[in-house]
Amino acid sequence: MKLENRQQVEDFVRGCTFFGTGGGGLPENGIDSLMAALNDGHEIGWVDAESIPDDAMSVCPFLMGSIAPHTEDTIKEMSSYGMTDETSVNPERDRMSKAIGELEEYTKQKFDVIVPIELAGANASAAIAAGAQRGMVTVDGDYTGRAIPEIVQITYNYDGHKLAPIASVDEWGNVCIIKNAINPRTTEHLGKLISVAGYGLAGQAGMALEASKMKKTVIKNTLSESYEAGKLLREAKEAGKDFVQELMTFLGGYVIGRGVIVEKDDRDTDGYYWGTYTVDCGEEELKVWFKNENHVLWKNGSPYITSPDLICAIDTDTGEPVPNPSSYEGQNVAIVALACKDEQKNSTLLTPRYFGFDIDHVPIDSVIKER
Structure with a gap:
C-alpha cells in the first residue's frame, strides 16, 4: 500500500497512535516525518512480507528513550551541554536514517528492508520515512503488535535473535555503537542510557536479519490494520457515530x-x-x-x-x-x-x-x- 496524501498519512498515524497504547512518541512528529518524505518525492508505504526476496537483509530502526515532556529545569540542564533548539540537527526521521547508515558502515552490510519495531505514532512513521529516504521498502508488519517500553519485549527477541550491534544517532549528532551486550536486557539498558545523555529520543538501528528469518518473526499485516483503524475512527466521527x-x-x-x-x-x-x-x-x-x-x-x-x-x-x-x-x-x-x-x-x-x-x-x- 502507498500513502499518497496528507489525509492517508494522518489516518495511518492515528491508527498507529491507538495501537501505541499511550507510548511510542507523538503523532504530530510521525505526521511530520512522513509528510517530509512525501514532499521530498519519496514513495511512502509498505509491501507484503512474502513479496520480499529471502536473501534480502532487513534492519529495525527505532526511537529509544523517554517520551516525557521537558521541564524548565531539564531545558536549562540541556543548555549547559549545548543542546538547544539552535543546535538541534536531526529530526526523528533523520536520526533513524543516519543510524541505519552508521550500522551499514560498521557491519559492512547493505540493508534492503525496514521492519518497524512497534506500532506507534512517531516510531513506526519515522522508520518508514527513514527507509523511504534511503530507497528501502518497509514490510507490512512489526515486531510487537503494539508499543512497548523495552526492546526485549519483541518477537525478534522471543525467537532468540541477537539485538546487537546497534547504532545510535541522537538529535544533536552524537553517534554511538553498541557492539555487544551480555544479554538482551543489558542491550536495552545501554540503549536507554545513551538516550538519557541526549535528553530524549535517540534514533537507533539494529536487529539485522535475513528476510527468510524475518518473515517467520514479524507480526504480519499490522501496518495495514493500523491504517484501516485510523481511517475508521475518523470516518465514524465525521458521520456522527459513536x-x-x-x-x-x-x-x-x-x-x-x-x-x-x-x-x-x-x-x-x-x-x-x-x-x-x-x-x-x-x-x-x-x-x-x-x-x-x-x-x-x-x-x-x-x-x-x-x-x-x-x-x-x-x-x-x-x-x-x-x-x-x-x-x-x-x-x-x-x-x-x-x-x-x-x-x-x-x-x-x-x-x-x-x-x-x-x-x-x-x-x-x-x-x-x-x-
Whole structure:
C-alpha cells in the first residue's frame, strides 16, 4: 500500500497512535516525518512480507528513550551541554536514517528492508520515512503488535535473535555503537542510557536479519490494520457515530469506561516516562499505570486489565487516540482495551510481574466474560 496524501498519512498515524497504547512518541512528529518524505518525492508505504526476496537483509530502526515532556529545569540542564533548539540537527526521521547508515558502515552490510519495531505514532512513521529516504521498502508488519517500553519485549527477541550491534544517532549528532551486550536486557539498558545523555529520543538501528528469518518473526499485516483503524475512527466521527464503539466493534475490543481525567502524576526517570492517571467515570473509577505505554488498569481499586493486552485512551471530544505525554487533567476520554496479538500472549516480559506488581495477568477475554 502507498500513502499518497496528507489525509492517508494522518489516518495511518492515528491508527498507529491507538495501537501505541499511550507510548511510542507523538503523532504530530510521525505526521511530520512522513509528510517530509512525501514532499521530498519519496514513495511512502509498505509491501507484503512474502513479496520480499529471502536473501534480502532487513534492519529495525527505532526511537529509544523517554517520551516525557521537558521541564524548565531539564531545558536549562540541556543548555549547559549545548543542546538547544539552535543546535538541534536531526529530526526523528533523520536520526533513524543516519543510524541505519552508521550500522551499514560498521557491519559492512547493505540493508534492503525496514521492519518497524512497534506500532506507534512517531516510531513506526519515522522508520518508514527513514527507509523511504534511503530507497528501502518497509514490510507490512512489526515486531510487537503494539508499543512497548523495552526492546526485549519483541518477537525478534522471543525467537532468540541477537539485538546487537546497534547504532545510535541522537538529535544533536552524537553517534554511538553498541557492539555487544551480555544479554538482551543489558542491550536495552545501554540503549536507554545513551538516550538519557541526549535528553530524549535517540534514533537507533539494529536487529539485522535475513528476510527468510524475518518473515517467520514479524507480526504480519499490522501496518495495514493500523491504517484501516485510523481511517475508521475518523470516518465514524465525521458521520456522527459513536466512534469509540465503532472502533471496538471493528477490532473486537471493549469499551471499559468513559469519563474525565481527574488526576495525573508523572515523572521522567532512567529514560522512561512513568506515571498514573485516574479517570472519573461516574459510578466507576479507572486508574492507569504507565511506563511509556499503559500497562495496568485498576477498576474501583482492583486490578482489571493488564499488559500484554492493550489499554488505550481516546479523546471523546476530538476522536484522537491519546499519547500519555498529551493527556491532562480535565480531558474527556474513553478507556478501551483489546487482546494482544497471539505472538505476545505467552510472553512473561510484558506482564505486571515483570514491571514489579504482585498481579497476575489474566487475558482480557477471560476478564470480560467473568464480569
